[in-house]
């Protein structure tokens with residue numbers, strides 16, 4: 080669904096290296112780096128971490144909304160939500176493939192997710208308590224994903240950039256279906272309107288946190304910017320999000336739960352109040368409301384699927400043997 | 405709640421609708437929990453196709469009924485006794501073997517049933533069936549492929565698959581059991597004889613089971629009643645979950 084820059088960067092590139100000079104020259108000329116090309120180990124590791132984290136987010140991200148597919152309140156909404164969650168599975172698959180070009184097989188990345196070593200976006204550690212949450216996720220979380228991901232279509236690593244082009248097309252449909260759910264609820268019965276407001280109240284701050292810690296605390300912005308893995312800072316992206324969403328909330332007739340939110344005439348931007356970064360770090364550390372359930376659901380799917388994967392492998396082995404014989 | 409009068413054709417179309425709807429509802433619960441990620445995508449595909457078919461059938465059933473009920477009124481505001489799906493599709497997902505076997509038994513029946521309906525004198529039914537038949541070709545290919553891989557995979561996978569076959573077999577008889585509605589539809593060239601599908605269905609089942617190294621269960625009592633609205637206990641929970649929001653807020657539109 081999107082990527083969250085919460086981890087550090089491994090090592091330090093050695094500028095003296097000749098290959099590194101050529102690598103940097105390619106970055107400067109905006110020539111894409113491809114998987115057979117030489118790349119600094121730190122660049123490879125950082126990318127691998129970011130892309131696999133992004134893939135995990137797509138896959139774990141299926142769960143909170145998947146939770147409502149069986150309960151979608153109309154057949155059309157059910158079909159749209161099902162297609163949307165299916166897209167997220169597809170995004171996970173493209174991203175694992177992109178990450179595999181860096182030399183790590185998917186199963187290894189998945190094992191790192193299941194062991195708790197690899198992270199995924201902390202937004203998915205919040206519960207979907209009502210149907211309006213599906214609307215809020217599409218509108219805010221996919222909306223934030225688009226803002227985060229569109230620049231990545233121009234990032235320096237070819238396979239990642241190309242995966243992101245495909246993904247971004249689908250994300251805008253996700254954002255629109257979410258906004259449409261919110262619109263219908265906000266203009267529905269008083270009960271539906273209250274449901275929409277409650278969802279906004281619960282999802283607003285976690286969505287704002289999706290862009291990662293403020294630039295002042297983000298040690299790795301700079302290196303990722305130099306490598307063109309990241310093209311804007313966390314705070315720049317967050318500002319775009321706020322500027323986009325506040326007028327949308329006004330059109331919906333819903334109130335952003337921030338008493339300090341105001342328009343700054345001089346900068347021509349909205350300013351938000353203090354973000355609770357303690358909460359952000361707490362959820363990343365594993366103490367969000369649903370961290371355990373989300374991870375356990377993925378582990379269960381994997382464990383309960385073991386006999387199926389074994390059967391498929393055994394069938395393939397037997398038939399390969401038979402066709403040779 | 406009283407059952408509104410449905411003429412035979414509306415009832416007939418409603419049965420087709422409910423088969424697709426209930427199976428779609430069952431399958432969509434897998435998404436996010438499949439044994440491999442590619443299967444999350446595939447199960448969502450099948451579920452989406454069936455949901456699309458259900459919506460076309462429901463819309464037509466509502467028109468035939470003429471009581472102003474649209475697809476959502478029919479899907480969300482009928483109780484268990486008013487659902488007309490065969491029992492097979494409401495059976496629980498169970499493990500991946502149970503889902504696969506249920507899917508295979510249904511997809512194969514649907515292949516023959518839709519092939520007949522594609523030639524219906526009712527153009528609307530024929531049109532929906534032709535579209536559904538194209539989708540069914542993929543569903544059947546996929547479920548048969550998994551049936552064979554699970555049956556002829558490991559010892560565990562064969563045991564699980566055979567168990568699923570033994571559990572579900574008793575729900576297949578109903579697929580081939582006609583009643584007055586079927587007879588009337590067949591006599592008007594709108595529908596087909598369910599009994600006539602049994603032999604070709606069984607022949608293909610025997611072939612696939614043999615490839616999958618599975619045993620076809622011996623003849624035994626076949627459960628029935630779904631088409632007349634007498635279901636297994638499982639359906640009540642399916643509907644309770646599916647219908648919760650429109651039932652809780654009947655004034656709302658979504």
Ligand SMILES: [Fe+2]
Nearest residue numbers: 080137167170
């Ligand atoms: Fe996504």
Ligand SMILES: [Fe+2]
Nearest residue numbers: 080221250253
């Ligand atoms: Fe998305």
